[in-house]
Amino acid sequence: MTALAVLTTALLTASVALIFFYAPVDADGLNQKIFYFHVPIALTSYACFGWGALKAFVHLWKRREGADLESYVAIHQGVIFGALTLLTGSIWAKVRWGHWWTWGDEQLVLFLVLFLFYCAYFMLRFSVEPGPRRARLSAVYALFGVALIPVSFLAIRLANDFIHPTVFTRHGAQMTHTMFAAFCVSWAALLALAHVMYRVELLGKRIDANLRDLRESLTAA
Amino acid sequence: MRRYAADVAVLARKDLTLELRARDTLPAMLLFVVSTLVVFHFALPKHSSDLAAKGLLWVAIVFTALVGLTRAFVAEREQRLIDGLLLAPCDRSAIWLAKSASVLAFLGIAELVALPAYAAFFSAIGWSTVVAVLLADIGIVAVGTLLAAVAAVSRTRELLLPLLFLPLAIPVVVGGVGASVVDDPGRYLAFLCLYDAVFAIISWASFEYVVTE
Numbered sequence: 444m445t446a447l448a449v450l451t452t453a454l455l456t457a458s459v460a461l462i463f464f465y466a467p468v469d470a471d472g473l474n475q476k477i478f479y480f481h482v483p484i485a486l487t488s489y490a491c492f493g494w495g496a497l498k499a500f501v502h503l504w505k506r507r508e509g510a511d512l513e514s515y516v517a518i519h520q521g522v523i524f525g526a527l528t529l530l531t532g533s534i535w536a537k538v539r540w541g542h543w544w545t546w547g548d549e550q551l552v553l554f555l556v557l558f559l560f561y562c563a564y565f566m567l568r569f570s571v572e573p574g575p576r577r578a579r580l581s582a583v584y585a586l587f588g589v590a591l592i593p594v595s596f597l598a599i600r601l602a603n604d605f606i607h608p609t610v611f612t613r614h615g616a617q618m619t620h621t622m623f624a625a626f627c628v629s630w631a632a633l634l635a636l637a638h639v640m641y642r643v644e645l646l647g648k649r650i651d652a653n654l655r656d657l658r659e660s661l662t663a664a
Numbered sequence: 665m666r667r668y669a670a671d672v673a674v675l676a677r678k679d680l681t682l683e684l685r686a687r688d689t690l691p692a693m694l695l696f697v698v699s700t701l702v703v704f705h706f707a708l709p710k711h712s713s714d715l716a717a718k719g720l721l722w723v724a725i726v727f728t729a730l731v732g733l734t735r736a737f738v739a740e741r742e743q744r745l746i747d748g749l750l751l752a753p754c755d756r757s758a759i760w761l762a763k764s765a766s767v768l769a770f771l772g773i774a775e776l777v778a779l780p781a782y783a784a785f786f787s788a789i790g791w792s793t794v795v796a797v798l799l800a801d802i803g804i805v806a807v808g809t810l811l812a813a814v815a816a817v818s819r820t821r822e823l824l825l826p827l828l829f830l831p832l833a834i835p836v837v838v839g840g841v842g843a844s845v846v847d848d849p850g851r852y853l854a855f856l857c858l859y860d861a862v863f864a865i866i867s868w869a870s871f872e873y874v875v876t877e
Contacts, residue, residue, distance in 0.1 A: 503873055560831035567828060570818040576877065580814050583870040584828070587807075590862055591832060598835035601842055601855055 454632035466625035474538040481531040483630035491521030496589040499582035511578035671754040675762030717786040733808040737816040760871035796843035799856035810867040
C-alpha cells in the first residue's frame with residue numbers, strides 16, 4: 444500500500460509537470476489545462492461506479508459478504524470524483540462560456556443526474572438497518588445505476604434537440620501527441636489516486652467493523 | 665408459464681379488491697392530479713407557450729405516479745401482508761408484476777381524467793402524447809414498484825421513495841416531453857420503449873432480493 448501511495452504521488456507530480464510544462468498551450472489559452480483534470484476525473488468516476496456495480500453484482504450472485512462493503516466504498520469514491528467533475532466542469536464553463544452552469548454540456552448534465560442518483564444511494568443506505576438486507580437493497584440500487592448511465596446519456600443527447608440546440612464541441616482541433624500523452628498520464632495518476640483512496644477507506648471500514656465485533660464480544664463476556 | 669400468469673392475476677385481483685373496498689389510493693391520485701393542473705395554471709404566466717404547459721403535464725404525471733407508488737406497499741407493511749405473500753408458493757417476481765399491474769391500472773385511470781382535464785385547461789393533445797403517456801406509464805410503474813418495495817423496508821419510507829425514484833424518472837420525462845413537443849416523435853417513442861424494456865427486466869430480476877428477509 445505504501446509503495447502504491449508513493450507511486451501515486453509520483454504520477455500526480457509527473458502529470459502536473461507534463462500538463463503545465465510539456466503539453467502545448469492551445470488556442471483556448473491556459474484555461475484549457477483544466478481539461479487534463481476534468482476529463483480524467485470524470486472517467487475515473489465512471490470507473491468507480493462501474494467497479495461498485497460489479498461488486499454489487501458479485502454480492503448478489505455469489506453471495507459474498509465482503510463485496511457489499513467494497514461496492515459501497517467504490518461508489519463513495521465515485522461520488523467524490525463525481526463532485527469534483529461537477530466542480531471542474533463548472534469552472535471550465537464559467538471561463539469558456541461565461542456561465543457557471545451550461546445545460547449544453549452533455550457530460551456535465553449526465554454527472555448531475557448520476558450525482559443525484561448516487562446521493563439517493565447513500566440516503567437509502569443510511570435509512571436501513573445494517574445487515575444482509577441492507578446489503579442486498581444497496582446492491583440492487585447500485586445495479587440500477589449502471590443501467591442508468593447509458594440510458595441517461597442517450598436521454599440527454601435526445602433532450603438537447605428540443606432544449607438546447609447548440610452543441611458545444613470540446614476541442615476545436617484534435618489532440619496532438621503531446622497533449623494526448625499528458626492526458627493519459629493524468630488519467631493514470633487519478634486512477635491510481637482513486638485506487639489508493641479506495642484501499643484506505645476499505646481498510647478503515649474493516650478495522651471499524653472488527654473493533655465493533657471485538658467490543659461486542661467483550662461486553663457479552 | 666400459465667401457472668405464473670394465474671399467480672399474477674390472483675395477486676393483482678387482490679390489490680384491486682383491496683382498493684375497491686378501502687378506496688384510499690385512487691381518489692387521492694385523481695384529486696392530486698387535478699389540483700396539480702390547477703396549480704400549474706396559476707404557475708404559468710399569461711402568455712407562456714403551450715410547450716411549457718406540455719412539460720408541466722409530464723411533471724403532473726410523474727408526481728401523480730409517486731402518490732400512487734407511495735401507497736403501493738402500505739398494506740404489505742402495516743398489516744404484515746408481505747410475510748403471507750412470501751410464504752405463498754409462487755415466484756417472487758409475480759408479486760412485483762401483479763403490484764405493477766395494479767399501480768398501472770390506478771395510474772391509467774388517473775390519466776383518463778388528467779388528459780381530458782389538461783386538454784380542457786390548457787391545449788389539445790395529439791396522439792403522440794397519448795402513446796408516450798402509455799409507454800412512460802409502463803417504465804414508471806416498473807421502476808417505481810421495485811423502489812416502493814425498497815423504500816417500504818427503510819426507516820424513512822415515504823420520504824425515501826421520491827429521492828430514489830426521481831433521478832431514474834428523468835429519462836422518462838425526456839422521452840415524454842420530446843414526444844409531445846416535436847413534429848417527428850418516433851425517436852422519443854423508441855427511446856421510451858428501450859427504457860421500459862431495460863428497467864422492466866432489471867426490476868423483474870431483482871425484486872426477489874428486495875423482499876427476502
